[in-house]
Amino acid sequence: MMGVIDEKPRLVGVQAAGCPPIAEAFKLGEDRPVSVDRAATEATAIRVASPIYGAAALKALRESDGSSVSVTDEEMLAAEREIARSEGIYAEPASAATVACLGRLVESGEMDRGDSVVSLITSSGLKTDDILRSLSGRRRSPGLGSRLATKERILRTIERRRTYGYDLWNSMGREMTLGAIYQHLSDLEKRGLITSYTEGKRRYLKITERGRRVLAALDDLRILL
Known part of the structure; x- marks a missing residue:
């Protein structure tokens, strides 16, 4: 049965390593997003060098005793594949970032493997063609290997x-x-x-x-x- 939780959850903000104005500001203890000279990421939905509500996001992260991390495009792409394989959901890169960050959080000790986590998948991969581009150089499609799709x-x-x-x-x-x-x-x-x-x-x-x-x-x- 679903219900209201007893405690406020810890928030974790995830950004692309090629465009991390909030993640860097959080790490440096700043109240406002840091300047990003060149936003370089295929995750277009989070390729925002100057987020309008960046200060509010930083405030919310700190008030929840949360954190902020950045992940590479390669990690997001790997997470996309894993989400599709295990859950049957085709997520866009920005959404996959919420899963891509989990390994980093465990490694850093900010999260335990037994913790309950909600990763928000907010948008479909049909909006992007990054997976198709990444697979275009392969000789076989994902469903034709030794392991059946x-x-x-x-x-x-x-x-x-x-x-x-x-x-x-x-x-x-x-x-x-x-x-x-x-x-x-x-x-x-x-x-x-x-x-x-x-x-x-x-x-x-x-x-x-x-x-x-x-x-x-x-x-x-x-x-x-």
């Missing part, structure tokens, strides 16, 4: 046997949240690759002819690669 694994499981959401989650080793599984299923159904039907109290999944053609196309593509 999540959606392909789901499709092949549904093709092989009768299953439903919770059963599918268990069969995949609970590598992601149950909510992420259902998000993948919703996407596959919207694309016409699977259908669902109710029998008793359960909603079972069934691959469509289009879904079978997609799997066959992937098999053919592997032969070419």
